[in-house]
Amino acid sequence: MSGAKSVSPENRTVIGLTFGNSNSSIAYTVDDKAEVIANEDGDRQIPTILSYVDGDEYYGQQAKAFLIRNPNNTVAYFRDFLGKDFEHIDPTHNHASAHPKDVDGAVSFTIKDKAEEDAEPSTVSVSEVATRYLRRLVGSASDYLGKKVTSAVITVPTNFNDKQKAALLAAANAADLEVLQLISEPVAAALAYDARPEAQVEDKIVVVAELGGTRSDVAVIASRQGMYTVLATAHDYEFNGVALDKILMDHFAKEFLKRNPSAKDPRENARGLAKLKFEAEATKRALSIGANASFSVESLSDGIDFASTINRLRYETLSRTVFEGINRLVESVIKKAGLDVLDVDEVILSGGTAHTPRIASNFSNIFPQTTRILAPSTNPYAINPSELGARGAALQASLIQDYEADDIDQSTHAAVTTVAHISNAIGVVSLNAAGEEIFVPVVPAETAVPAKRTVHVAAPKDGGDVLVKFVEGNTHIKVTKPEPKPKEDKTAKVEDAADSDEESDFSDDDEEEEEKREKVWKIGNTLAEAAIRNVKKGGKVEVTVQVNADLSVILTTREVGAQGGVRGQLNA
């Protein structure tokens, strides 16, 4: 971040920020706990929207309300345009607000942002829009904290490229904000969970499903002793919150037309469409909490008021394609990481759309019972999915705020992005009670390097000379077919099976029909062997594996409590 704005550590007031296409949020830490800040309107999820009326600038929820009456001077869904050329943007979501324009290749908006009646509209670049918006966020945070906020950690999607990051940094700097670090959204969500006082640092594979308004991003992360490694990511721009709004908009528009056959379709005029959208989103949110929700719009079309209700089941049936798209996205990224659902210890649902109970319960069907699904509807200890990113960013900001900008750049950057990691586990061969060889992992797969781990393994019970065999280990999935069923209801079962295949996300699975899948270790290549002489009866052997940054490995073993030992080095 050379050349970027920097503030000396003693003069900093830091926050964590998420800056989404749909919403943004702000958090800060107090006594090592992250808190999300409400802006002056009382909002914690602040719509990423700016609107201009008679030269006054509105932001957040107030600006969002102007999408109905003042769409041309309201700029929405602009974050993803930062750092992109006009020819590479997708303006789909901007049809009902200020349209992006091509000004010498740069994305810009033409809006009336001056007070004078006869003033010419201004052409404002997306960078300038981002700066103005970030300035408002920082202003709200400063008002809340009672001192000027100087610095922030900001979350970005995992597929933000260097140009996009540079554009975001420049926009933040122009808003007089020092960016301590950009961290990826899924890592921020994982941090928000792992930094809780009751959390235990454990090695785990975490899937973070970041479900927003305009995009769904899923990442598989290996967490190894508090270090995060992003193993695989997937991005989707079709199965998202906006698609769910659209489903409800269409549903109620059709009902309106059925009741008022001679009225014009509200979707065919801009104001009707904006009203439908606004209310559909509110109805959708209500359906995340209640079994029923109302929908009511004054003067929807031809001056006719409209009021109706919908229940959650109906909504879920209508939205099935979107939910299934999200399921597929999650399954695909696990595959891309070379893993199986059985490898996943935790699924974190993050982002506004993650409040949807059906999405979380579908995940419970995809993953085994041993996987923790962290969503409000499936886990009482889940953190509000809309707050995870900002909380994680704030925690990271408080961790690094005492460092000089240059040191942050060099030391912490890699820790939370993709770093070198080993792909197979390294461990030793031991014998189980039945005398069969088994793999005992010392360093789990996907551990970021450098890393050093030690385990104690029981020696054969009579002691004596022990041969320690260092090997690579990998897991495979053992599938056990169910016992065949009694024959009498065979036809019925066949139909059931076909049915349940198609309905897999929506019907209760027939437990008895399921085959058993379990993760088992397979012993791979032998790396080295070491002999330890005269181990005591009932003694233990200590095994240490150290993987260096260049992926060379140092293996050490000795009898626990004894002097000396055997040491060997393998080059990468």
Ligand code: ATP
């Ligand atoms: P993106 O960048 O993908 O556009 P974002 O990160 O800016 O999204 P989020 O606040 O994470 O924004 O997600 C916004 C989406 O979440 C909107 O579609 C909104 O309607 C939806 N949403 C917010 N709260 C709920 C809720 N309680 N139930 C269902 N959906 C919700």
